[in-house]
Amino acid sequence: MKRFLLVLLAIVIVVGGGLTWFVNRSPSSPFDTAAASIPASADLVQRGEMVARQADCVACHSTPDSKPFVGGLEMGTPLGSIFATNITPDRETGIGNYSLADFDRAVRHGVTPGGRRLYPAMPYPSYVKMTDDDVQALYAFFMNGVRPANQANRPSGIGWPLNMRWPLALWNAVFVDANTYVSKPQQDEQWNRGAYLVQGAGHCGACHTPRSVAMNEKASDETSSLFLSGALLDGWYAPSLRQDHNTGLGRWSEEDIFQFLKNGRNQHAVVFGSMTEAYNNSTQFMTDDDLRAISHYLKSLPGDPARDSSPWSDTTATSISAAGSNRTPGAQTYAARCSFCHGPDGKGQNQWIPPLAGAASSLIGHTDSQVNVTLNGSSRVVTAGVPDAYRMPPFREQLSDQQIADVLTYVRSTWGNRGSAVRAEDVKALREHTDPATSNPIILQMR
Missing domain, CATH: 1.10.760.10 (Cytochrome c-like domain)
Incomplete structure (x- = not known):
């Protein structure tokens, strides 16, 4: 019996340790070896602004009465309300301290520099398909084309224990296809x-x-x-x-x-x-x-x-x-x-x-x-x-x-x-x- 308990304890330790490693690990980024500061040309910033338009970043990360990208927008979920975050380049309350790799992990994988998992209200399951070039351009825009604004983020309205975010690592593993878009050669x-x-x-x-x-x-x-x-x-x-x-x-x-x-x-x-x-x-x-x-x-x-099964037609509308x-x-x-x-x-x-x-x-x-x-x-x-x-x-x-x-x-x-x-x-x-x-x-x- 004692041997059985020791074996069971060992299994728990191994499995638990493996789960802890899996949950806490940060996704790799193609920009992990990039320089901390990357020069951004005017053309790259302009291109990043277009990517931001394509992604409609301003709609979720602003409110009708706020400055652009300062967050605060309330979004309902089945668990409670969450609030969009400040994504201006402010170093205290925004993303001003993000490296390009940090930014990439947040946008395409939903993981912040501190390992905090983002709720998929942030559509990273879609953004993961974006190309490296588009992510780099987007980063250049936010760091050089957006004015920093010091505005603290609002805590979510989701209470404990549902506010624990480590299960999102498992959710991502099951439901998110972590690959960029691959062109279909049979299509134009x-x-x-x-x-x-x-x-x-x-x-x-x-x-x-x-x-x-x-x-x-x-x-x-x-x-x-x-x-x-x-x-x-x-x-x-x-x-x-x-x-x-x-x-x-x-x-x-x-x-x-x-x-x-x-x-x-x-x-x-x-x-x-x-x-x-x-x-x-x-x-x-x-x-x-x-x-x-x-x-x-x-x-x-x-x-x-x-x-x-019964198509609508203007000729049948009376x-x-x-x-x-x-x-x-x-x-x-x-x-x-x-x-x-x-x-x-x-x-x-x-x-x-x-x-x-x-x-x-x-x-x-x-x-x-x-x-x-x-x-x-x-x-x-x-x-x-x-x-x-x-x-x-x-x-x-x-x-x-x-x-x-x-x-x-x-x-x-x-x-x-x-x-x-x-x-x-x-x-x-x-x-x-x-x-x-x-x-x-x-x-x-x-x-």
Whole structure:
């Protein structure tokens, strides 16, 4: 018995020691042998600024009222709130003491110089695909193109023991593919550029790919039909970016996708929710060549016929007659509150006010996006520094839960739309969860 206990103790020591080594080890970096101070040319800093735009760093590491990159943005997680950190080159509260290797480990592996693991709200599972050159350019921008700001980081709202971060080392080992993007020789240069931007810096999968119970993205590239197939996140449903006819981009041309990313709108839709921040801070600043590469790549992703067994068509969309509308719950509310902008036929106003007839948000099973935008309105779409003149106003104070449920059910069952009905209790839940007075992270989160 004594010998058995000694053997068991030895096993525990060996396994425990191995686990401790595994958890505490820092990932290697190709910049480990680089000089502590690397000269940065103006061209390299400028290129790094574009990489920062592609990665939309400012959206998460700033708040509407703060200086750029000082952190403080509250983000909700199933465990509690966390706050984005200061990534200015301030030496006391920011990343001013980071070497290039330190920066690389934080961006592509989620590990800070002290060995602290970052929550994957920092999309390092996507950034790990970025090239060494892009990471070096990004570092040059943050160290030389961003003003340092002394602002302390806020502690997370996650309590003990769930705030222990060592399990993230195991999570990374299971769910993160720690390799940079590798070009597919069977695809052309434009396709590979688009794939690199979507999967890497653009981290599109962070919102548009469904997650498992472990909160990992279920797919990381086009080899899985789940990649970019749509996902519910923080009170918004990020729709499919695949060629799904009803719920994705199946009715969009490459030019439509390009115009949406370049201008924030096209004949099918106008950016809203979290995508507004992505447009305002990121996609409109990217080069036309990169936006066309993204469009080309997304157009190549096949849809799933099971999601669109009965494709929506404008020829099958029929308006309810005035007499019939009056007898339909929500129809009168739509006529009074919505039809002036979106039209009695739900077709909107060209590219300025989006259609509701045939919109992906009207055809998907999830109702969150439409409930959220009806309750809270949409943010201004800002192009070249100029806010647009049209936006969805909030109806939180004007309409009851039942009225919002009725009008959205009407929208989702008219003009050929076949979305699920909206329940008053669903509206109530989201109303409470997105109350601006509580500074809820859903309202504040920008990606």
